[in-house]
Amino acid sequence: MKTPFILLITILLLSACSEDKAERVYDPPLLAENPNIIIVLPEADDLIEYIHSEIGYGSDQVDAYPLSQFVEHDHPFLFEYELMSNDIDGNWSPRSSGLKDLPWIDLEAGYLIPSKQYRAFFPSDVIVNTYNVKFLGYLNLYRNLIIVHNNQIIPIQLNALTTTSIQEQGGGEITAVTPLRNFIIDYVTVNKGSYSYLLTFVEDEQVILSWDQLKEYYWIVDTEDITILTPSNHLEKRFSHLISITLSINSSRNTESESSRYLLN
Numbered sequence: 001m002k003t004p005f006i007l008l009i010t011i012l013l014l015s016a017c018s019e020d021k022a023e024r025v026y027d028p029p030l031l032a033e034n035p036n037i038i039i040v041l042p043e044a045d046d047l048i049e050y051i052h053s054e055i056g057y058g059s060d061q062v063d064a065y066p067l068s069q070f071v072e073h074d075h076p077f078l079f080e081y082e083l084m085s086n087d088i089d090g091n092w093s094p095r096s097s098g099l100k101d102l103p104w105i106d107l108e109a110g111y112l113i114p115s116k117q118y119r120a121f122f123p124s125d126v127i128v129n130t131y132n133v134k135f136l137g138y139l140n141l142y143r144n145l146i147i148v149h150n151n152q153i154i155p156i157q158l159n160a161l162t163t164t165s166i167q168e169q170g171g172g173e174i175t176a177v178t179p180l181r182n183f184i185i186d187y188v189t190v191n192k193g194s195y196s197y198l199l200t201f202v203e204d205e206q207v208i209l210s211w212d213q214l215k216e217y218y219w220i221v222d223t224e225d226i227t228i229l230t231p232s233n234h235l236e237k238r239f240s241h242l243i244s245i246t247l248s249i250n251s252s253r254n255t256e257s258e259s260s261r262y263l264l265n
Helices: 003-013 044-049 180-187
Strands: 037-040 053-057 060-066 079-085 111-113 119-121 136-149 152-157 164-167 174-179 195-201 206-209 217-220 225-229 235-240 242-249
Touching (some): 136 180, 152 180, 174 180, 180 217, 180 242, 195 235
Parallel strands (some): 136 242
Antiparallel strands (some): 037 136, 053 060, 111 119, 136 152, 164 174, 174 217
16 A cells, blocks of 8 residues: 555654753663564475565575565554574574564565575665574564654554553443553653644544643554543544654644655555
8 A cells, every 4th residue: 555655754754853852762662572463484385376586695596585475464564573483493583683673664675585594585785684584484573653753763562562451331341452642651752742643544544633632542452443432431433553653843843854764665
């Protein structure tokens, strides 16, 4: 889908950039331990069903299979990707060397090369060799939310966040939720009331909220719906499949933001 790509570019170009020197520096949340989706790569004999091309690998020409074709999801840009081996030495991933997972735009640039120890291969010099995992067996997908603040991208893996539970009026179903305000308070800024918040969703939807409005919204973990809790204590769906939250300082001139490595493709 190309429209979200255009939307996110627009978001990044409109992000607020009047940096408040008094704001504390936040560490992003830890990487999630539990993937949202686990993709098992096909065995070598089953690769006949997949697209491949010949590319250069060192001094050799090899058959290479684009990694993107193994990801069968309508919105693959919503995830970060952990490459994991499957060999006699166990499951190894670049996380073991202290590296982060890859955004979709980077995974798209990668290949599986069966003739070279069934390894992942990224021709780009931007992606370090540690991601060229040998005996590649799995792609672990982690649902990701992008926060745009002061020209910076803050990626948050949602399974790394602490959830709370809401039981609707009358003893109804107990729902695991994450308040949207927690994304801002815990990882972005203490000056939360100084900003407006542009929320962008997959289905070409955008909404601008004040801080007082944002803090009324909840992320439902299982369904990815964005809801409010009504005065009668019911969760009411408003949006679904949130891509990003962009902070714009109130009554401030906007300047350009650079974050091409997390742009949708």
